[in-house]
Amino acid sequence: MTYPNTQEILSHVQKALEQDDINKAIQVLQTLKPADQAEVFEDLDNEDQVSLLPNLKTDISADILEYIEDEDAARLISNLPQDTAVRIINEMEPDKAADLLGDIHPQQAQSILEQMENPDEVRPLLLHPDESAGGLMTSEYLALRRRMTVNDALQAMRAWHPDKEQIYYLFVVDAQNKLCGIISPRQLIVADPNDRLMDIMDTDVISVKAGVDQEQVAELMRRYDLLALPVVDENNVLLGIITIDDVIDVVVDEATEDIQKLGGAQPLDEPYLLTKATSIFRKRITWLLLLFVTESLTGTVLRHFEEELQAVVALSFFVPLLIGTGGNAGSQTTSTIIRALAVGEMNLQDALKAIWHEVRVGFLLGTAMSIAAYLRSLSWGSTNELSLTVAVSIFAIVLWANLLGAVLPTLALRLKIDPTVVSGPVMSTLVDATGLFIYFTIAKLVIHI
């Protein structure tokens, strides 16, 4: 499998549009799969997008709006005539349609909803925040009654025409629409046509409430290998289902956010290359300034030890080395712990275990590093006293950094702060200032400055 050359296809489409040959452009685009159509479409000028979208087959336009970034889809819909917008949104999957309507002007969303074919499929989905189970779910699923036969169910499936072809499971509900079981397509095919659903269904159903966070949803579906997860209300009434393809996107997006936050930047809302330099600047400057203020502490510590620095200027040679090593040891720890928390390998009850784990690891690492530092310092021709100071300091700093690296993310989680936020640069900055303090205090004791 090789991906189609979307760059080449993009230039064909652009050329056709330049020549006002919109049919040619449509023809070229239609040779692609939805994900690739969306990629090409996203790289077109806004003007071309607006002229092309209403002229594509409605299901293709709907697919494109589902695949492109939320902001772009909202902008496009706002620029289309109302009836065109309604026609396209009618063809979208209900969960994607709801996301889109949530992103445009409420008044426009309201009047589009009023003209839609099945507004009741979409309306309830508008109530839930994007990043919750309710925000992820779709109302496009087949719910069958307990007393139906397998044959009835097969008939119902034939009569049902969802936008999306894939069937994950069939959900069985009682007369109050309470979820009571699930059946896989395979079970339905294998069963006797006269069996009642209640006799063949699996009653041990895993479900979630609408308010559950999307990260937990992803973890649950991954743990139990689910292709679809039903969402229910307080009374176990079935509200919708979450499908695995949407959850993979969640897993990838959450990992991206974690990595960007660990790097000390607010996550970007759009693909990197499509984000303006000024937007990236805004996402980063707050953190950079905040860390700058914290990092100023190091200057305060250094000024506090000005006399010692004046007396033994060689002390300053080791400053970047010591705080750098402390920062590295701390990052190693936090990156491991944050991930262990995120994938469910450990939870808050394990915090003390993790801290004790890191104290032991820090002891080993500190010992090894202090030997390395002692030898390095002697090789620079430093005095034995200075070398000893550096060796003892690096041991203390590495141990301290490992401890801090274990405490900070777990403490953050306990305080319901996102642990990634306090872990990357925040941790390094803290280690910098405290590490310097440790270094100069030890220097005063050892060298008697």
Add this chain to the structure above:
Amino acid sequence: MTYPNTQEILSHVQKALEQDDINKAIQVLQTLKPADQAEVFEDLDNEDQVSLLPNLKTDISADILEYIEDEDAARLISNLPQDTAVRIINEMEPDKAADLLGDIHPQQAQSILEQMENPDEVRPLLLHPDESAGGLMTSEYLALRRRMTVNDALQAMRAWHPDKEQIYYLFVVDAQNKLCGIISPRQLIVADPNDRLMDIMDTDVISVKAGVDQEQVAELMRRYDLLALPVVDENNVLLGIITIDDVIDVVVDEATEDIQKLGGAQPLDEPYLLTKATSIFRKRITWLLLLFVTESLTGTVLRHFEEELQAVVALSFFVPLLIGTGGNAGSQTTSTIIRALAVGEMNLQDALKAIWHEVRVGFLLGTAMSIAAYLRSLSWGSTNELSLTVAVSIFAIVLWANLLGAVLPTLALRLKIDPTVVSGPVMSTLVDATGLFIYFTIAKLVIHI
């Protein structure tokens, strides 16, 4: 949905085992779902595991071996009598059985294979590296002939008894076993029983070769929303299929590896809390020492400017602040770029675009930071000359860090090195040494020391 309290169940199981009441222990364990059984089982002593495993129902033992860490499963199997091992491995999914056999002694694997019921399901899977499409695929799928009718296909499905109940798609092959189409269970249910498969199948099938890397497999399945992906050889002969549940694990594991590498540690092979302190030490010390050696460069730079430091000791107050800010700006850049590369938002052809992007962002950030630094420096009572030095330096360092942050990951990718490896601490360390050089050079020019 709440998770079962596995800690509590663990203690019940342990208590039962202490009293040699193995049936009680089994009973308690059987109330759980496979993923939870495995979690409880994994926390038992090795001795308890070995005595419990052969006594559980075979399908439960098989599930447990599928869910627990590869190393633990291999250790357990090596400790079981051969016929027990064969009995359990017979019940495992072929791809998981192959992974397990690949982890034990080749001779033992060979003799287990010879006693298995369907060794030919497993044998071909042993040929492929774990992290390739071939290593991920399973041989448990239903391949049907083109000329079969829908009714034939339904019969075949009834006769088929896979270990795993879920059917994703049916794969249609010709007389040479070449893949020619797929059919979803829904299509089969909706179709006329007398239709031939070749008339209703979807012929536009996405497939991969066995050697493709698992990251690409994950990206492909995510992009095209696939529940299963067929793996073929050079002649398009169907070898196996990759299912979405295994791919989610790949996505999560790859993100974990990236985050741990960005933190400057080799990824752990086992869950964090189960990894021994000495193993963690080994995973981290190499990087820490390597970075220590690189970071020593900063000492060399500082010694080079010893005279200047001696003359204006206040210069040293700003050292951690400047290199810290440079490191932060660089991390912000690399974390964004690495993720954009990983999720396919940008590729190597976009490298120049990314670099230009970061030059502009760096210019904006550098300007803002230099104003902040100038004011901070004055507020510490530094001279105007020193403050100017600091302001110009921080501008230059931030711009340089952003540039380096864009160049390093793309350069690594071009040289076929994993970009995460050179990006976290390696980048900071480089920025530290070069940043100091920039700072003191500017100081010499501005202050005329």
